[in-house]
Amino acid sequence: MGGAGEETVAWRYFSRDVVPFAAMFAVECTTVGSNTLYKAATLRGLSFYVFVFYSYVVSTLLLLPLSFMFGRSRRLPSAKSPLFFKISLLGLLGFTSQIVGCKGIEYSSPTLASAISNLTPAFTFTLAVIFRMEQILLRSSATQAKIIGAILSISGALVVVLYKGPKVLAAASFIPSSPIIFLQQNLTSFESSWIIGGLLLASQYFLLSVWYILQTRVMEVYPEEITVVFFYNLFATLISAPVCLLAESNLTSWVLKPDISLAAIIYSGVFVSLFSALTHTWGLHLKGPVYISLFRPLSIAIAVAMGAIFLGDALHLGSVIGSVILCFGFYTVIWGKAREDATKSVAGSEHAPLLLTHIVENEVLSLR
Structure with missing residues (x-):
């Protein structure tokens, strides 16, 4: 019996802690990979409107058969229901954040995007408090830690955006003698507006935090991950089609060739719009919005390595300090979140005997 109980506890720990952690880490790797590929493709002339629209098309087409094969143990929501409106709003938020984020990377770099993404936990925590998804007890050390951490995150992001500073690590030592040197030469001549890019990226991650909160609300009512993500991508595709076609009127830009632009679009459609959206939706249902947002800082080290190897990005002092x-x-x-969860667990274990006694008493009364 003891062995079976230990196996149950171990499996519960693995499924509720180890698997979500590994999944969120994989999502950050794929997101940084998409940003790096997109930046490389823009240096070859890819329009970000074309990139965003085709990415949503790829993910929607892939999700269509999946939604029939693995979807719905529940009925689809009515087109007039508030739930259907919330899912369409998810599509609008996702599309807007994609456009703003792509433009921000175009002005700056994937490394700055990963640094600014650290604002996501602060944004998400603040919104979760506003919508009463997180508790605030000012005398609690856990709450104080979360508030201080949110303030520090915002301060660090401001340092990254407002202070670029001298180069700490030159990219030349990381660039092999290969055709990638072409990208380095183009990037060197490309003078990006660091502040504008940072502000656009900050706006992207604020919209992403709103997306997390709204998606959590949707999953509480309709816990069907594949169906929800399919409709999210479908709405994003329908919204992006007229906007992108009007914004990018040059028809030759819409003709794709088998090069890095096509690779960036397929990668983004499969691993960002599909895999990341599904994983985030599942994680939001399992762990909540604050937990999911806490993994954003892992992307910094990944982005620095990828940016140096594939794009010729240099590491600046402002990025390091921030x-x-x-x-x-x-x-x-x-730390504050872990302390809060530990406190809740202890409180739950202390109240368990009282709860068990109350249940037994009710059962006895019902038998009488």
């Missing part, structure tokens, strides 16, 4: 502050804020929020 990222250190951001990471410190991130781990402060994590």
